[in-house]
Amino acid sequence: MxxxxxxxxxxxxxxxxxxxxxxxxxxxxxxxxxxxxxxxxxxxxxxxxxxxxxxxxxxxxxxxxxxxxxxxxxxxxxxxxxxxxxxxxxxxxxxxxxxxxxxxxxxxxxxxxxxxxxxxxxxxxxxxxxxxxxxxxxxxxxxxxxxxxxxxxxxxxxxxxxxxxxxxxxxxxxxxxxxxxxxxxxxxxxxxxxxxxxxxxxxxxxxxxxxxxxxxxxxxxxxxxxxxxxxxxxxxxxxxxxxxxxxxxxxxxxxxxxxxxxxxxxxxxxxxxxxxxxxxxxxxxxxxxxxxxxxxxxxxxxxxxxxxxxxxDTPSSVRPPAHPVNETVGQGELELLDVGFAYPGAEQPVLRNVSFLVHSGETTAIIGSTGSGKTTLVNLLPRLFDATSGKVLVDGVDVRELKPDLLWGHIGLVPQKPYLFSGTVRSNLLYGKPDATEEELWRALTIAQAKDFVQEMEDGLDAPISQGGTNVSGGQRQRLAIARALVKRPELYIFDDSFSSLDLATDARLRAALRTGADGATMVIVAQRVSTIIDADQILVLEGGRIVGRGTHEQLLESNQTYQEIVSSQLTAEEAA
Structure with a gap:
């Protein structure tokens, strides 16, 4: 060698x-x-x-x-x-x-x-x-x-x-x-x-x-x-x-x-x-x-x-297509067809036979117990992994056939562990859209409920951020990561348990602001708290790598035992209704 x-x-x-x-x-x-x-x-x-x-x-x-x-x-x-x-x-x-x-x-x-x-x-x-x-x-x-x-x-x-x-x-x-x-x-x-x-x-x-x-x-x-x-x-x-x-x-x-x-x-x-x-x-x-x-x-x-x-000499398991599709309709419609995923050498797959459709502009929430495969599922959407079976379609096109830059340009991802780069608030927000105006930055901060604490910083948008965002709190880090995705203004947002560090009041205000300020984009939200997903157009209940329930909050509360158990562990039925 x-x-x-x-x-x-x-x-x-x-x-x-x-x-x-x-x-x-x-x-x-x-x-x-x-x-x-x-x-x-x-x-x-x-x-x-x-x-x-x-x-x-x-x-x-x-x-x-x-x-x-x-x-x-x-x-x-x-x-x-x-x-x-x-x-x-x-x-x-x-x-x-x-x-x-x-x-x-x-x-x-x-x-x-x-x-x-x-x-x-x-x-x-x-x-x-x-x-x-x-x-x-x-x-x-x-x-x-x-x-x-x-x-x-x-x-x-x-x-x-x-x-x-x-x-x-x-x-x-x-x-x-x-x-x-x-x-x-x-x-x-x-x-x-x-x-x-x-x-x-x-x-x-x-x-x-x-x-x-x-x-x-x-x-x-x-x-x-x-x-x-x-x-x-x-x-x-x-x-x-x-x-x-x-x-x-x-x-x-x-x-x-x-x-x-x-x-x-x-x-x-x-x-x-x-x-x-x-x-x-x-x-x-x-x-x-x-x-x-x-x-x-x-x-x-x-x-x-x-x-x-x-x-x-190690090839990526996520390979670019030989003849990539360079255009999509840009509506943010998402569909999974019989998707499965297994890690190499694993005895059991993490996901099995997962199928669902998210129409453009709708909000779909995914909830389930720890280890049910929620994060793995959303990682398939931007091709951080490739499904080992089935298809993941964005605007009707298999993500494995889309030009990678085009796919990532359509998606705004806020990961489970939000990461901020060393620099300033401004440099982190510009990460997804380098030519964004100051007005766009403040708009994203306002929707993400981060405007107030950024204004209180001595240098505002130019306030320093240490590597990993260790000089701000966990909730502030999450809100800045959400604002970074909002600056990009994609057609599809993926929030992977991105509200877990927020208090209930801030969580509610942020979700209300997203409904009006996300420009009709499609949203996929992974959450542990029922209150975060209660208003979603569609809720998917994941258990053991399978979808064991789907519907609105009210429908699942009436018909799905797994969802009922999750709700009862957090709220009484009367509070959740």
Whole structure:
């Protein structure tokens, strides 16, 4: 998966990579040429006392060194550009794919894991590309070139290279094999830390209310210890790697000097040649060491690439139509025909044989016990999930055949847990209609019964809203979410238990305002309180994923036992009539 990602996402930057290879080639050739010049100075200049030759050759070495430095800087510059571009494109690709996911895929991966894959995992792959640009290109050139140049200096000492390099590779390879599973485990445990931290930050009020700070601190401590333990185990192996490299490096150097000294003594080798051979051996082993440094990064980057690829290769269960319908009559009529839904691997479906019709401009309410499938049902309407059987029709067209943007443009959704984005009241209200006027914003706030508390805020529409709307109360958050949907002015409103945080008086005023201010739009309301749905044109009673009753409040109160039980748990029959 790593190479697949690199090939795909680095292809647009092949010119940058070609420049990196070219300048790394220049740098490596310069590095290979310098020891030979140094040997010539010792054997030809110093030994013969030729000062002019020393100055001439030394000047050439200085020029080559400057060229080497410039080539290295340029290679790193272009390599960094390619690596940063790769990171940007990978983050964009992951974000785009996650944006296409249905609730099913998001739940499968989990938000903390998706965040880790978009940040930490992408960074690991990005760093691999950067280090490859600065080290890995030159390593094989120095290794192969060093071997050739060393053999040219002295063939008989070349057996030291044939021994040193395999010993180094075997030692490092054994260490890397043990590091791969540790890096995979580390990424999983980082996911766990992110999940625990996210839960604790989101649920801080609940934690404090139940005096669970110590328990949650211990839970985070365990997750933190797990990451630390894995990192330490990987770190110990990494720490072992460099002593192995240095041991081979130093033993090889001593062996070259030892055996080279005998060859100099019998006159078959010159001092400059020995120094040059030793330099080439150091270059070869340093190149191998650079490759081992890269080898440390490759396993972790491979694990990260697999995790990124898992996201990119996961298709959304909600797929756009091959030939989408681009127009509808825009009346907001809704119909479900024998709809069923089951989660993958579930023993029982959540919804079975659900059929009903909502005419344009009517209000249909859905009520039922907890777990009866109400939220799942309304999530099928905007295609947050796709029905596993049957059809969901909007204006007579199957939602799976509608262009997604067109479908979502017709629907104003207020979810069960209303979410506000960090910014201001204004920026949240403009979310559904960026060009809405201030008059439209205040109109929506008035209908949603949010005008008074927004006016009381110091900056009014420009009052700050923190992430998730945590700086406003639950009821205010719900009313702002309702106002956001009203600004959009769609043909179909879906209120998924969106009045639960409102007191009865505010609830009644809001419903009265909706009847006159929603421009005759169709409404689907999921509610737990009977008082919220008492005036609906049609009430559907959901139980066990099936519709067990339908009609007006009065009709159901007379004929449906399940509805009667719900009503009796909240109101007396006389109060409900």
């Amino acid at each position: 790593l190479w697949k990602l690199l090939v795909k996402y680095l292809r647009p930057y092949w010119r940058l990579l070609a420049a990196v290879v070219f300048f790394q080639l220049v740098q490596s050739i310069a590095s290979l040429y310098l020891p030979t010049l140094n040997a010539d100075i010792i054997d030809e200049g110093v030994a013969k006392g030729d000062t002019g030759y020393i100055l001439q050759t030394g000047g050439l070495m200085l020029a080559i060194t400057l060229l080497q430095i410039l080539a290295a800087i340029t290679a790193v510059y272009f390599g960094a550009k390619a690596a940063m571009a790769l990171g940007r494109d990978l983050r964009g690709a992951v974000f785009t794919r996650v944006g296409e996911f249905s609730e099913q895929e998001v739940t499968r991966f989990g938000a903390p894991s998706l965040i880790t894959r978009s940040t930490n995992d992408v960074q690991q792959v990005q760093m691999l590309v950067l280090m490859t640009s600065t080290l890995m290109v030159s390593a094989p050139i120095l290794s192969i070139g060093g071997v050739i140049m060393a053999i040219r200096q002295d063939v008989q000492l070349s057996w030291l290279i044939a021994v040193s390099v395999p010993v180094l590779l075997i030692g490092v390879g054994l260490i890397i094999v043990r590091m791969v599973p540790l890096f995979r485990l580390m990424q999983t445990r980082i996911d766990t830390v992110n999940r625990v931290l996210r839960e604790q930050l989101t649920g801080i009020r609940v934690i404090r209310a139940f005096v669970r700070e110590d328990v949650e601190s211990a839970r985070f401590g365990r997750a933190n210890e797990d990451v630390t333990d894995t990192a330490l185990r990987a770190g110990r192996l990494m720490a072992l790697m460099f002593p192995v490299v240095m041991l081979v490096l130093n033993v090889s150097s001593v062996a070259v000097i030892w055996f080279g000294a005998f060859r100099i003594q019998d006159g078959s080798m010159q001092v400059g040649t020995l120094i040059a051979f030793l330099s080439y051996l150091m270059q070869i082993l340093m190149a191998v060491m650079m490759a081992t440094f890269m080898a440390v990064m490759i396993p972790r980057a491979t694990v990260s690439a697999d995790r990124i690829g898992e996201v990119l």
